[in-house]
Amino acid sequence: MMEIKTLNKCDAVVSVPGSKSYTHRALVVSALADGESLLRNTLSSEDTDYTLRGMEALGVTFRRESDGLHSFGRGGKLKANEKLFVGNSGTSMRFLCALAALGNGRTLLDGSERMRSRPMGVLLEGLGALGVGAYSEGGKGYPPVAVESHGLKGGVAKIRGEESSQFLSALLMISPCAEQDVTLEVTGPLPSRPYVDMTVSVMSAFGVEVQRKEYASFFIKAGQRYFPQTYSIEGDTSNASYFFSAAAMTGGTVRVENFPPASLQGDSGFLSILEDMGCEVTRGDGWAQVRGGELRGIEIDMKAMPDLVPTLAVTAAFAEGKTVIMDIGHLRFKESDRIAALAAELSKLGVRVEEGRDWITVEGGKMHGAEIETYHDHRLAMSFSIAGLAVPGVKIKGERCVDKSFPGFWETLKKLY
Secondary structure: OEEOOOOOOOEEEEEOOEOHHHHHHHHHHHHHOEEEEEEEOOOOOHHHHHHHHHHHHOOOEEEEEOOEEEEEEEOOOOOOOOOEEOOOOHHHHHHHHHHHOOOEEEEEEEOOOOHHHOOOHHHHHHHHHOOOEEEEOOOOOOOOEEEEEEOOOOEEEEEEOOOOOHHHHHHHHHHHHOOOOEEEEEEOOOOOHHHHHHHHHHHHHOOOOOEEEOOOEEEEOOOOOOOOOEEEOOEOHHHHHHHHHHHHHHOOEEEEEOOOOOOOOHHHHHHHHHHHHOOEEEEEOOEEEEEOOOOEOOEEEOOOOHHHHHHHHHHHOOOEOEEEEEOOHHHHHOOOOHHHHHHHHHHHOOOEEEEOOOEEEEEOOOOOOEEEOOOOOHHHHHHHHHHOOOOOOEEEOOHHHHHHOOOOHHHHHHHHO
16 A cells, blocks of 8 residues: 655656557557567556467567567467466457457457456457357356457448447457458447547558448458558557646646647547646647646546546546536446446545446545555556645555556656655
């Protein structure tokens, strides 16, 4: 357990590592290219390491050198593996499950106890529609899951969008390796749309074009191939949010380097949220700066930025009035039930919180210290640690869970003092 040291007002410059989401996608797509790619500024974290090691188990070779990570793609010809373990990395589970469809034989994928309660049924149904045997060992649509494949045939798959955009991204990335054209039709609402844009962008950078009708259908023509590339990964806008929030909570100023203000990453939109709440934001070429102001509550739909709901909810506790955060029902299937966890832990700090099936409200007010349970959820640990900069006595339990996405978080946090 770590107690956070308070500060009066921060005035600091920090830098964030490469994007976790882009790193996952670049690892997958480069592995499906035929030949050697160079990936620069990749994030090395627990989650991305699960993806990398899983792909090595499927026959892909990686080598880290001084100029970046070298990926030796196999042109979509992977091998089956008896068992892959992905810990609590939902992205690794979904992407590796799809990649296993390109093997020849049976691959079993499993994870932590929490992972065994995270849904996979939509992806398994999608793989089945494209000619791959994929099923839940327990029969309820949760891991462990088995993939039995002799290649990806192609065809038409309908994807229910409401649970996670990762199912769609996983199928998109493997589709160029199918024997026939692939059409993916999305039914129902699709959260986290910027992540799909990121997937399509990485595919395009490696030579594959996706024809799409907004977010309703996606067509990948057979015969396309990924080509090896040198690909640079931009900074992680999700991880930058904690330091922007630090400026907002303390009334100080924080500049974040290696930050792409015009990124496809939906979480770059957190800057606009902070502006709406009363902060002053300056955007530059590869950086952004936030100066804290008198914060006010807002009402906002966060389906496009689900990973930043914890950051926003904790920031809202320092704002005057009530903040209403809506359309976030899929957060109940993340590393923790993030809606319930936020309500419980904010209440410990003395914050008035209400929650519903897909919403949460936070009313700003006077707070006190508390021991914060993180539920092994990196986003909760990092968000509540920022509250500790302004509220004495905040202690973070299980603080190393940040290794999942930002192993250097605690060292970067010290630069605010």
